[in-house]
Amino acid sequence: MSGQVETAAARPRLSRRSLTLNIGLFLVGMHVTVALLTLVWTPYDPTGMTGGRLEAPSWAHWAGTDRLGRDLFTQIMIGSRIALIVGFGAVAIAATIGVTLGVLSAFATRYLDDILAAAFDILIAFPTLLLAMLVVAATESASLFSATLALGIAISAIVARLTRILAKRILSMDYITAARTAGASWPSIVFRHLLPNIWPMLAVNFALQFGLAVIAEASLSYLGLGAPPPNASWGRLLQEAQGTVYTAPFGAIAPGIALVTLVIGMNLLADGLREAGDPTRRGRQ
Amino acid sequence: MSLLDIRGLTLSTGGQTLVSDVSFSIAPGERLGLIGESGSGKSLTALATIGLLPRGFRVQGSIKLDGHEVVGASESAMIALRGAAAATVFQEPLTALNPLMKVGRQVAEPVIRRHRRAGETVDRAAVAREVRSLLERVSLPDIDRIVKSYPYEISGGQRQRVAIAMALACRPKLLIADEPTTALDVTTQVEILDLLSGLVREDGMALLFISHDLPVVARVTENVIVLRRGEVIEQGQVHAVFDAPKHDYTRSLVDAATAFDKALGPSR
Structure with a gap:
């Protein structure tokens, strides 16, 4: 029909879209590379005194040093690793629990659906951080694992509610009814029709939740409930920099920049991937 | 024995009765039209037939499909x-096809399911051949392209043909067509109707054709049931009912259709 016109109109959007994807790939890729690098090499020993206290950024210490004279850039690099573990871990846990419960709720009888929907709403009404603190308290020891698990559980309610709403919309579509009238079993409906069609929206939400999980882990660490020292979580670096923020502001700025680049990168990446995976858009390329 | 036998079907939800005491039957190979304005309960009746009513409906009466009682049947039996x-x-x-699945794969799904159910081994090449022959049967052009297309890449009429091919792939004894041409333009409508009635005759399928449009129903079915507010008000042979409507409501439907045709000009 008007394919020609649309192609012409879509061209500027195409370049903007690949730009989104590329910037996202670059930022996330940078963090992943740095995180992998820290497994084999860091500029300095993260726990050793390598310079004077609270030094400003210099060629020797790109992000300066903390109040114990440790190199901040090294700690921020290790922080990447922790942020990625927490982000991916929490989202993986949230996706597993949340998507399962959400789909179950959309398929369930009205009675069970009401109960599940109410449960999601109540869980969402609790602030994520508070919920995570409860879970950490329940595991009785603050560790990287308990923080990840806590955030994963806290986020799963949000994912479950979104999944439920998206799934209900798709399940009311004619092609689902048509597949059911043709005798499709429910696993076939879920895996062939439902999940592929709600996946783009879920993926974007996962990226968003990834960012929130990284920030929430920083908050948990800031409160002393995250990964314990010597794990240099960005949140703990921010917490430590708090006391000296007037004399050595870069101690707070540097981990802040790291946090922001990862969260923005993840969001851009998800947006780009969603559009790249959409056949109606891909077809116009 | 009739293929579909509905006795005293009453559907209600939230204290409202939407279909009351509807009875009819369809013999193998029979083509029956179910006609009525929107809200008359025709689509609900169709959904009840295959046990796919939305949640919260109370079903009374009996629906026997191919000898099996549908009311109260378990999901796995259904x-x-x-x-x-x-x-x-x-x-x-627009919504009849999964937007993220290529047409070929979409049509292959019921084909594969039918073979599996019959306990046959599923051979990829054979499935691909069957998909192509199904698409040929619904008169789709340029099948090589269509098989590899996503639904948004083909026209509305072509999508409806694909949906018909998918229904045919099941080799059903009864084909239920719920306003299959309402969303299409008039020329495409006629093509799809002729295609449907041709296919139904070739395969000896029974047809339950639901529509609000009298001329459309007259084109494809031999018998008709007129529904109004969930009740059967008239039934019989299409031409008998339309030429000499007994009920005021049917008469007003017929008059409206004739007036509309006159306004359009002498096209019939």
Whole structure:
């Protein structure tokens, strides 16, 4: 029909879209590379005194040093690793629990659906951080694992509610009814029709939740409930920099920049991937 | 024995009765039209036939599909019955196909399911051949391209043909067509109707054709049931009912259709 016109109109959007994807790939890729690098090499020993206290950024210490004279850039690099573990871990846990419960709720009888929907709403009404603190308290020891698990559980309610709403919309579509009238079993409906069609929206939400999980882990660490020292979580670096923020502001700025680049990168990446995976858009390329 | 036998079907939800005491039957190979304005309960009746009513409906009466009682049947019993006994074509071609699945794979799905159910080994090449022959049967052009297309890449009429091919792939004894041409333009409508009635005759399928449009129903079916506010007000042979409507409501439907045709000019 008007394919020609649309192609012409879509061209500027195409370049903007690949730009989104590329910037996202670059930022996330940078963090992943740095995180992998820290497994084999860091500029300095993260726990050793390598310079004077609270030094400003210099060629020797790109992000300066903390109040114990440790190199901040090294700690921020290790922080990447922790942020990625927490982000991916929490989202993986949230996706597993949340998507399962959400789909179950959309398929369930009205009675069970009401109960599940109410449960999601109540869980969402609790602030994520508070919920995570409860879970950490329940595991009785603050560790990287308990923080990840806590955030994963806290986020799963949000994912479950979104999944439920998206799934209900798709399940009311004619092609689902048509597949059911043709005798499709429910696993076939879920895996062939439902999940592929709600996946783009879920993926974007996962990226968003990834960012929130990284920030929430920083908050948990800031409160002393995250990964314990010597794990240099960005949140703990921010917490430590708090006391000296007037004399050595870069101690707070540097981990802040790291946090922001990862969260923005993840969001851009998800947006780009969603559009790249959409056949109606891909077809116009 | 009739293929579909509905006795005293009453459907209610939230204290409202939407279909009351509807009875009719369809013999194998019979083509029956179910006609009525929107809200008359025709689509609900069709959904009840295959046990796919929305949640919260109370069903009374009896629906026997291919000898099996549908009312109160378990979901697993219904899954086995659907497809083999009945398949459906819906109104809206836009939403009738999974937007993220290529047409070829989409049509292959019911083909593969039918072979599996029959306990046969599923051979990829054979499935691909069958998909192509199904698409040929619904007169789709340029099948090489269509097989590899996503639904948004083909026209509304072509999508509806694909949906019909998918229903045919089940080899059902009863084909339920729920306003299959309402969303299409007039020329495409006629093509799809002729295609449907041709296919139904060739395969000896029974057809339950739901529409609000009298001329459309007259074109494809031999018998008709007029529904109004969930009640059967008239039934019989299409031409008998339309030429000499007994009920005021049917008469007003016929008059409206004739007036509309006159306004359009002498096209019939």
